[in-house]
Amino acid sequence: AGLTIDQWVVLQALHARDGQSPYQLAEATFKDRPTMTRILDLLADKGLIRRQTDPADRRRYRxxxxxxGRAQITTLLPMMEGLRESAWSALSPEEVGQLVDLLERVFASLEDG
Incomplete structure (x- = not known):
């Protein structure tokens, strides 16, 4: 597939909500702006995304x-979901719940500063 994890995460974010701004994508994927710009440049070079001028503000783009890009998602999503299921299978449902709770607390503390 020739994608890095960071590129895959951005493609997934666009699959969930297409037409986001680079800032929104950076926030959704916990990346800083320079990193997001680099990822978007690479994805554009691969022909997986396109930048379009935002009709509401021509200085920005979506x-x-x-x-x-959609074909890449369609191809890779089942494989990635299988990997995720395999990784989670080592944990009981209770352990998964505990892990999710802990990660939510960690992310909340990062957002709070």
């Missing part, structure tokens, strides 16, 4: 998946 990021959308291309047909190739």
């Amino acid at each position: 990021i959308s998946l291309t047909a190739a």
Whole structure:
């Protein structure tokens, strides 16, 4: 597939909500702006995303998946879900719940500063 984890995470974020701004994508994926710009440049070079001028503010742009980007998601999503299920299978449902709670607390503390 030729994608890094960071590139995959951005594609997934666009799959969940296409047409986000680079800032929104950076926030959603916990990346800083320079890192997001680099990831978007690489994805655009691969033909997986396109930048379109924001009709509400022509100084900004929105990021959308291309047909190739959607095809990449369609191809990789089942495989990635299988990997995720395999990773979680080592934990009981109770342990998964505890882990999710702990991670939510960690992310909340990071957001609070």
